[in-house]
Amino acid sequence: MAFAEVSGSLSAIGYGLAAIGPGIGVGIIFAAYIQSTARQPESARITQQWVWIGFAVVEALALLGIAFGFVFSSGTPG
């Protein structure tokens, strides 16, 4: 009997790895927003919409990972 056995699909681990990049990217976006508003509070309204656009664009990468995980999983559940 094996000491530690992995069964099923590795796609969850693959997606976890794929989410690292967008995770860092989203972190950088909000860090930059917080920094810019701390330095110049009156710019908060101006930069806010670009924060959401940038967030959405970066987050799309992680969401592509979710979608393609199901698209390319050859019929196996999970």
Place this chain on the structure above:
Amino acid sequence: MSSPAVGLLASPFPPGVGEFFLPSLWEAAGPWLTKFTLYAWVAVGIIMVFFLVAYRNPKLVPTKTQWMAESIYGFARDGIATPMIGHEGVRFAPYFATLFCFILLTNLWSIFPFVQISPNTHIAFPIVLAVISYVMFNYLGIRRHGALKYFKTALIPPAPWYILPLLIPIEFASTFIFRPVTLALRLFANMFAGHMILLVFTLGGFALLESSSWFIKPLSLASWAMTIALTFLEALVILLQAYVFVVLTASYITGALAEEH
């Protein structure tokens, strides 16, 4: 999942894509009348009735309903259209308000008690919305600048000639392929993943409850508590996705109408 009577509780634990293909509500209508189409129509009905009632008898000092309708429209006009597009953005404000309300309401079904699935978990609905935005910004750009100048400014960035063979395909892909694709996929994947996460914790609770060990059974309560917590996260995502979809549409229109890059 073949019969609706089997229901949620009998679903196997790791939920799969099958959970999103619900049976038809009425045999004769086939796939044209499922929960998804029904909820989409109900959302459209709610939006139409709400705005018609709110503006049926407008007053100078608004009533509560009129105030709500005016703040939704005001948000689309003064929060998105004017700051992003400028003065001429006002004429897009009605479309933005409609788009925002439609996405918000159809998304809201995913956390509405006893419904808890959004039409936007099927990519067909986001694709249609993305195609409207895609056709809209290209049409506006071509009408403003003429086809030749529009594609020239969209495809050829001001850069040295030797880098253009690399830049033109990138610009083409990002403007004319990735924009509509990501617009549709973002909304779809957010709602899909949100529903999947809620399913994992709900069904996970039942899977833990069926465990033979009495030390594991109580953990199902923790799993269901996570479901409730994640429903609040989902509420945030719903609002954000409706906003982001409209803001991105506005930003694409701005890019198409801009004089020179």
